[in-house]
Amino acid sequence: INKTAVQMLGVKTEQVLGKNYGEAFQSEPLRVVREIIQHVRGRASVEREVKIMLPDQILTVVATAATLRGDEGNILGIMVFLEDITQIQKVQRMEAWREVARRIAHEIKNPLTPIQLSAERLRKRYAKLLEGNGAILDKCTSTIIKQVEELKNLVNECSQFARLPAAELTPNDLNEIVKEALFLFKEGHRGIDFQFQREELPPLELDRDQIKVEEKGEIKISTVYNSSSGIVQLEVADDGCGLAPEVRARVFEPYFSTKKDGTGLGLAIVSAIVADHRGYIRVRPNEPKGTRFIIELPVPDQTDFQEIRRKAAYS
Known part of the structure; x- marks a missing residue:
């Protein structure tokens, strides 16, 4: 063996x-x-x-x-x-789901605006004329408008997933990109303790825009470079409640979500972006509790390092 x-x-x-x-x-x-x-x-x-x-x-x-x-x-x-062939099938399924998302977005989006406008017009024109039934009309039309807004949000996420642009790979410093992303997250999640442990990494070919939790807790981010395998590993670990094995097995599937209001597209989009970077993402339990997401990205050929560093310095 x-x-x-x-x-x-x-x-x-x-x-x-x-x-x-x-x-x-x-x-x-x-x-x-x-x-x-x-x-x-x-x-x-x-x-x-x-x-x-x-x-x-x-x-x-x-x-x-x-x-x-x-x-x-x-x-x-x-x-x-x-x-x-797990990764091959994953990419094939992702492409199939993108086509499904594109069709869903196209078929649902067109009638939403006239439905919403019609409900708003009915409420404005007849609410005062119906006397005792005006409150009922207002409640029903408000429900229609609210549900249309939720459908629009779903359609927008489907469109984002279906039209995910091709990655434009340029030499970049992964550590700097993570630092920029962390700065934004820290401002919006002050109850979370972000810890970033990083090693010096060779430049990677990345799409800077594409690469860019509970309310309280701890999130550890680390980067490691394995020179023998030519792989850079980015790990994000939390200390939350973790994921059940059956959830971990499906967590990157489009439209799979454990949240009541979730669309199940967030991690599917992440997985698609990583695949476009010729990388691999997997999820593991974090000891003693929580979850670890591990992203592995290939380093360009060692002979190209000097040229990549030169381009990165002037980009």
């Missing part, structure tokens, strides 16, 4: 090396490996799309098992290949 499979499945190498596959791949999430090995018996190869249930996420994986044979046709072993 190679390092990538160990990381993907969240297991330790010693759990499987030197053991019979029936024993090594007995429990979740390794059970899918055992099942595809069983399916390949008597065949040259088998390919299956499977779901791997991890504690904090659900992976969609294409599992391929191939039988290895010697020169005389005898079976030498079985190789299993796992290809994680």
Whole structure:
């Protein structure tokens, strides 16, 4: 088992090396490996799309098992290949949801204004003429107008999600962008203690505008650069009530929300922006309580650093 499979499945190498596959791949999430090995018996190869249930996420994986044979046709072993297509499917679903959002916004937006204007006109013209029923008319038309406003807000969010502009990537300092965003958040959320721990980072190709909670609590922001993998990690952690596992698994889905008045588009938009930056976002529980959002962004080729720094200095 190679390092990538160990990381993907969240297991330790010693759990499987030197053991019979029936024993090594007995429990979740390794059970899918055992099942595809069983399916390949008597065949040259088998390919299956499977779901791997991890504690904090659900992976969609294409599992391929191939039988290895010697020169005389005898079976030498079985190789299993796992290809994680979770992110690919996520992008495809996001594009589909954008199209749905575009159509919803188009179909609903057009009739809203005449509905609102008609209700306002009815209230203005007939409220005083209906004597005892004027209060009823006023209440009903006010309800119509209020609900139309709520629908307009929903349509605006759908439009924002559907028409999210393509990212315009230029060399930028992620730490500076986070500092600017924090300044604005601090002014509007004085009950929250924001802590920003940062490392010196190489310039990243970012869209500055796109990259730009409970009322009380603590939010920790940190940036880390892993030079060996060429990845910059931005982590935002709070000390709130946290998210249930079933919520974490769906939190980036469009229109999924646990809030009564939520549209479920906020984190979907964040996820789309991160994907446009060739990055990855995931959510994890924060110990002892709360939630961590982790964004990983690729650093441009090391050979381009000097040129990127030069452009950043004069941009």
